Amino acid sequence: xxxxxxxxxxxxxxxxxxxxxxxxxxxxxxxxxxxxxxxxxxxxxxxxxxxxxxxxxxxxxxxxxxxxxxxxxxxxxxxxxxxxxxxxxxxxxxxxxxxxxxxxxxxxxxxxxxxxxxxxxxxxxxxxxxxxxxxxxxxxxxxxxxxxxxxxxxxxxxxxxxxxxxxxxxxxxxxxxxxxxxxxxxxxxxxxxxxxxxxxxxxxxxxxxxxxxxxxxxxxxxxxxxxxxxxxxxxxxxxxxxxxxxxxxxxxxxxxxxxxxxxxxxxxxxxxxxxxxxxxxxxxxxxxxxxxxxxxxxxxxxxxxxxxxxxxxxxxxxxxxxxxxxxxxxxxxxxxxxxxxxxxxxxxxxxxxxxxxxxxxxxxxxxxxxxxxxxxxxxxxxxxxxxxxxxxxxxxxxxxxxxxxxxxxxxxxxxxxxxxxxxxxxxxxxxxxxxxxxxxxxxxxxxxxxxxxxxxxxxxxxxxxxxxxxxxxxxxxxxxxx
Numbered sequence: 001x002x003x004x005x006x007x008x009x010x011x012x013x014x015x016x017x018x019x020x021x022x023x024x025x026x027x028x029x030x031x032x033x034x035x036x037x038x039x040x041x042x043x044x045x046x047x048x049x050x051x052x053x054x055x056x057x058x059x060x061x062x063x064x065x066x067x068x069x070x071x072x073x074x075x076x077x078x079x080x081x082x083x084x085x086x087x088x089x090x091x092x093x094x095x096x097x098x099x100x101x102x103x104x105x106x107x108x109x110x111x112x113x114x115x116x117x118x119x120x121x122x123x124x125x126x127x128x129x130x131x132x133x134x135x136x137x138x139x140x141x142x143x144x145x146x147x148x149x150x151x152x153x154x155x156x157x158x159x160x161x162x163x164x165x166x167x168x169x170x171x172x173x174x175x176x177x178x179x180x181x182x183x184x185x186x187x188x189x190x191x192x193x194x195x196x197x198x199x200x201x202x203x204x205x206x207x208x209x210x211x212x213x214x215x216x217x218x219x220x221x222x223x224x225x226x227x228x229x230x231x232x233x234x235x236x237x238x239x240x241x242x243x244x245x246x247x248x249x250x251x252x253x254x255x256x257x258x259x260x261x262x263x264x265x266x267x268x269x270x271x272x273x274x275x276x277x278x279x280x281x282x283x284x285x286x287x288x289x290x291x292x293x294x295x296x297x298x299x300x301x302x303x304x305x306x307x308x309x310x311x312x313x314x315x316x317x318x319x320x321x322x323x324x325x326x327x328x329x330x331x332x333x334x335x336x337x338x339x340x341x342x343x344x345x346x347x348x349x350x351x352x353x354x355x356x357x358x359x360x361x362x363x364x365x366x367x368x369x370x371x372x373x374x375x376x377x378x379x380x381x382x383x384x385x386x387x388x389x390x391x392x393x394x395x396x397x398x399x400x401x402x403x404x405x406x407x408x409x410x411x412x413x414x415x416x417x418x419x420x421x422x423x424x425x426x427x428x429x430x431x432x433x434x435x436x437x438x439x440x441x442x443x444x445x446x447x448x449x450x451x452x453x454x455x456x457x458x459x460x461x462x463x464x465x466x467x468x469x470x471x472x473x474x475x476x477x478x479x480x481x482x
Contacts, residue, residue, distance in 0.1 A: 029263030093227025093300035096209030097220030137170035184209035225300035287466030290396035297329020305397035312390035
């Protein structure tokens with residue numbers, strides 16, 4: 001997640017918009033943010049982002065809930081009497097936020113209640129503590145039995161035996177992630193999503209984590225994973241049409257922090273495609289669907305199978321670890337809105353970029369200094385333009401292929417201009433080496449940079465993920481005109 005001291009983005013609390021004749025479809029904005037003050041150059045921003053993506057993959061492999069800096073898309077809604085903004089993350093399955101009194105260790109430069117868009121850490125007034133006998137309490141404590149949880153809450157033995165511990169609250173829970181951690185308690189309160197219609201979508205018993213202490217994590221996360229406590233799962237209890245089918249369309253962005261872009265639509269429920277949308281450039285009516293792979297160890301992941309990658313006309317088969325998830329929950333590729341760059345296991349990554357270099361290397365000179373400063377590789381000087389960059393396709397399970405636009409895997413920018421050096425146009429491959437494969441966790445991650453310009457659909461009823469090319473900014477405008 002990006003630093004929150006000063007968000008250099010248009011950040012107002014947008015309303016939700018009803019854009020379909022059905023009251024079971026809602027769209028609201030995701031905003032992409034960078035900290036203006038944290039990065040002095042494009043190189044620093046790329047270096048930081050690539051490092052966070054690498055941390056994210058190893059973090060997925062090591063802990064139960066993948067929460068880490070790097071989730072740069074935020075959403076806003078009302079909880080109780082306050083409007084809050086959290087990072088949207090398909091790689092985790094719990095909603096949590098800071099609460100008064102809040103102590104954030106090692107958050108210098110990340111957190112200042114006077115300057116962040118939020119009204120500061122939430123001061124609970126109407127929230128109700130969740131009891132130890134609640135199914136939500138068992139879910140957040142890895143399905144621990146209610147009797148054990150009541151014992152942890154210091155409920156007397158005689159009350160446990162007669163199931164009379166309703167007044168005892170759920171014990172605090174601990175989450176650890178890549179470079180931080182937090183402790184939280186479970187509460188419930190009214191969640192409201194205002195629409196342009198006279199009524200609002202309201203959940204009266206929305207469950208969330210309230211953190212009074214954290215290490216390196218000052219903002220909070222809206223988990224959209226497959227677990228019981230995720231935001232879609234809780235919506236699905238009262239509105240299955242909304243919670244069991246959602247999508248987002250991430251507006252394409254560069255790493256230029258001076259530009260303000262339109263929000264990316266987050267769509268809850270299905271919507272109808274009208275004739276105007278069909279005529280939009282880059283609009284694909286059908287989705288390329290791939291099945292979700294079940295993960296017995298990490299059931300909240302949106303795992304899919306990556307079968308192969310095509311560079312130009314060369315189709316490179318993916319290793320078995322990317323194609324499937326084994327009985328211990330290892331393998332597969334996680335579709336993750338909270339990671340920036342796509343991560344591939346070491347041997348496969350080297351095969352892919354070697355094939356890329358075979359086609360690009362003879363034409364363009366390698367930009368080794370840029371690679372050192374950005375953490376990306378390979379990079380090239382584009383003195384002859386970029387017309388010789390080969391096309392890249394991702395082949396997923398279910399005979400599903402996705403053609404990547406060049407900007408999704410090859411980032412072009414100007415290098416130099418300091419110390420009297422002339423600026424030169426360079427381009428870098430936006431895939432990352434995930435390191436040597438380990439028998440723990442997913443084999444790869446599909447990052448949000450590669451998802452830009454696509455509507456990514458999560459169909460929980462049919463257990464599949466879909467991709468379709470979109471002009472996301474135009475989609476936002478069109479949907480909100482209905």
